[in-house]
Amino acid sequence: ADPRVSARRATARRIGVFGGTFDPIHLAHLRCAEEAREQLGLERVLFIPAADPPHKTQRRVTPARHRVAMVRLAVAGHPAFAVSPIECERRGRSFTVDTLRALRARLPDAALTLLIGLDAFRDIGAWREYRSIFGLADLAVWTRAAGRLSRPRAILPVAARGDFCYASGTSELLHHTGTRIRFLTVTALDISATDIRQRSRRGRSIRYLVPASVERYVTNAGLYRRSRAAS
Ligand code: ATP
Numbered sequence: 001a002d003p004r005v006s007a008r009r010a011t012a013r014r015i016g017v018f019g020g021t022f023d024p025i026h027l028a029h030l031r032c033a034e035e036a037r038e039q040l041g042l043e044r045v046l047f048i049p050a051a052d053p054p055h056k057t058q059r060r061v062t063p064a065r066h067r068v069a070m071v072r073l074a075v076a077g078h079p080a081f082a083v084s085p086i087e088c089e090r091r092g093r094s095f096t097v098d099t100l101r102a103l104r105a106r107l108p109d110a111a112l113t114l115l116i117g118l119d120a121f122r123d124i125g126a127w128r129e130y131r132s133i134f135g136l137a138d139l140a141v142w143t144r145a146a147g148r149l150s151r152p153r154a155i156l157p158v159a160a161r162g163d164f165c166y167a168s169g170t171s172e173l174l175h176h177t178g179t180r181i182r183f184l185t186v187t188a189l190d191i192s193a194t195d196i197r198q199r200s201r202r203g204r205s206i207r208y209l210v211p212a213s214v215e216r217y218v219t220n221a222g223l224y225r226r227s228r229a230a231s
Pocket of ligand 1: 019020021022023028029032115116117118119120121189190191192193194195
C-alpha cells in the first residue's frame, strides 16, 4: 500500500458517493445511506442520480429532472446529505469511473467512499473500467448480513481478485493502491423502486415507502401513471 494514500485518508474529509437511478428515491436508499454515514463517520453523502439512459433500454426511465427533484426533496433537512447533478450534467451515459475521476478533481482533499448495495456490487464486473474504480475510491458494500459473508473476495470479479488481499483481522479487502472495500450490515428494508412504480400505476398507496414530500411530488407531477406508460 502507498503510505501517501494512508496519510491522506487519515486527515481527509470523508465523503460518501451514492449513485442510483432513484426512480424514485425511497426510504431504503435513505436509511442505508444514513447507516453508512454513521458507521463510516462520513462528513457528507452525495446522492448522484444517473443520467437519462440512451433509448432502447428495457424500460423508460423517468426524466432526470424529476428524479433529481425527488432526491432533493428527500434529502432536504439532513445536514450531511446533498445531491450532485454531476452525472445528469454530463452528456451521454454516465459511468461511475468518470464520476469518480471528476469528483476527485473537484474535491482533491476528500477521501471518497463509493456506497453500494451488495446486489449492485455483484454486477460490478460489467461496469466500465471497473478495475480502475477500485483504485479511485474506497468502497462500502452494504448487506443485511455482512457477518455471514465468509469469503468476500469470492464476490469480486475473477480478474480483480489478485488486486486485493484481506486486511489482517477483518473482512475488509485491501487493494494494492491502498484503497479498501468494507462490508457493512444495515437494517434490511425490502423496498424497491420497481415495486413503488407498480403500486403507483395501479393506483395503490406508496405512503411510508417514500418520504411524504416525494409522495406528493409523484402525485403532482403525474409520474408512474398508466396513461404515461412511464414504467
Ligand atoms: P429499481 O427497482 O428501479 O431497480 P432500486 O430500488 O433497486 O431500483 P436503484 O436506484 O437501482 O434502486 O439503487 C441504487 C442503489 O441502492 C444500489 O446500490 C442498490 O443496491 C441500493 N438499494 C436499492 N434498494 C435497496 C434496498 N431495499 N436495500 C438496500 N439497498 C438498496
